Amino acid sequence: MPFRIKNLLFALLSVAAVTGATLVSAHEPHWAVTLRGQLVRVAEIDWRLATVAPQRCARIAAGFGLALDSISAYPEAERPAVAAALNMTDLLQIAAVAKGSPGELAGLEAGDNLAAINGAAIASLYDPAVDIPRADQIEALLTRLPIAKPAQISVQRGGDAIDLAITPLPRCAARSILAVSDKVDAYSDQSNLALTTGMVEFAQNDDELALIAGHELAHIMLLDRHDRLQIRRKRKEDEADRLGAELAVCAGYDLAQASKFWLRYDSTRLLGFLPTFTHRNSKVRYRALTKLAAAGPPDCADIAIKPAA
Structure with a gap:
């Protein structure tokens, strides 16, 4: 980075x-x-x-x-x-x-x-x-x-x-760091997460930004960086999407608005419409989050932590 x-x-x-x-x-x-x-x-x-x-x-x-x-x-x-x-x-x-x-x-x-x-x-x-x-x-x-x-x-x-x-x-204890970079990116390690200045500029509102930050915080909460098995990577990303979205909703952000981020994100990457080995297609992620939003708010008093199997 x-x-x-x-x-x-x-x-x-x-x-x-x-x-x-x-x-x-x-x-x-x-x-x-x-x-x-x-x-x-x-x-x-x-x-x-x-x-x-x-x-x-x-x-x-x-x-x-x-x-x-x-x-x-x-x-x-x-x-x-x-x-x-x-x-x-x-x-x-x-x-x-x-x-x-x-x-x-x-x-x-x-x-x-x-x-x-x-x-x-x-x-x-x-x-x-x-x-x-x-x-x-x-x-x-x-x-x-x-x-x-x-x-x-x-x-x-x-x-x-x-x-x-x-x-x-x-x-x-995990903190959100503002990383100076034009790249539209977010990432985390076992301790903290970073949002680039490019990501902050790209996000159309704080709902979108909270969704992305929530996704990275979810990786830390799920202890994903301790698991090096890439075969489970997409499932881990799915669970981070789910948990991150619930964190954002419970923090007062609008998931229906936030999920629109994925309709625009592909424009930031060359051949962005293609799926990768580690992440699902952005439209698939958008549909999953839209479905989650339609299901109603989560139980914020007991947010579930479900590591990928």
Whole structure:
């Protein structure tokens, strides 16, 4: 994949991936605003999907509903323009706060600068010995905090210092990452999933994007990456389609609208109308999802995990 992060385990939801991306000139800083908008969309979808059925996930993490960004994640030559476009400083910035999340309910706002966690200054929480972006390190730290125990989060907003007690909720530990690539793609490993900027642009609405993210999250929940037997690949994709669609529906997305993604997806691939060894034809997937939508909503209190036989 044309994405700088080699292992999704070490890259939580952030725009650290821009370090290795080819971006437009600093004289046109609008690309940073566009990228931030995509990050906000992915962060919202990530939160809603990850909190649907955390008890069904192999790993559970503390969820605050935040996405962080750091000016240090951007190419050095681009930083002045990015800082001006996004009102960033050397402090970590809260790029997004998911609706209804503990962060929003406690009063955090997008644009706040993160100053301290439980009294420890953010600068003291970085590990300079590891090659992991600052925003990713702090997001990882947040996920390891005790669930259902208030965390003291200190932010700077304008000239004001604000201290908030935020109690995280359980969420699937798997995170959705925004990968900078023009390719219309989504993928996952055993730990996290990625949506490319090309995929975010291609999706006509968040219903479609949630369906694709849900499919990749389903692979993680089904432990598909632990199973190397390719003979079951199509059945695994079928089950990921089913589970991913149910996750999206239970997260509040419209499956009837989302399934239309598959009517357009073939246009992104050479000979896309042909089936592959690993995936069914897009029209077949569309019909299956349409049938699932017509059957009515799933039991969101007891979403079924059915690994492919």
